[in-house]
Amino acid sequence: MKVPANFKSFVKCICIKCPSHDKCMKLKVQKIFCAKGKSSCSIEKKGCICNKCPLATEYNLQKLYYCITGAEE
Ligand code: SF4
Ligand code: SF4
Secondary structure (H helix, E strand, O other): OOOOOOHHHHOOOHHHHHHOOOOOHHHOOOOOOOOOOOOOOOOOOOOOOHHHOOHHHHHHOOOHHHHHHHHOO
């Protein structure tokens, strides 16, 4: 299910606690990649915690690394 790219999702997203959420993404205030699509930063995979996110449960998300692969359809 498509995650809305709104303020409510922005607050719920736990990307900032993720080991792959780097300085570049923090500087650009990038998160909710499952809704907004992939990051413009070049990311090193250090794990993904999307499966622990409340939005993953709410919208039945099955994938990981949305910051690299892009938004959920
Ligand atoms: S999409 Fe996954 S890997 Fe990327 S920052 Fe968010 S939790 Fe981390
Ligand atoms: S599923 Fe991942 S990208 Fe989407 S809001 Fe949660 S932590 Fe962020």
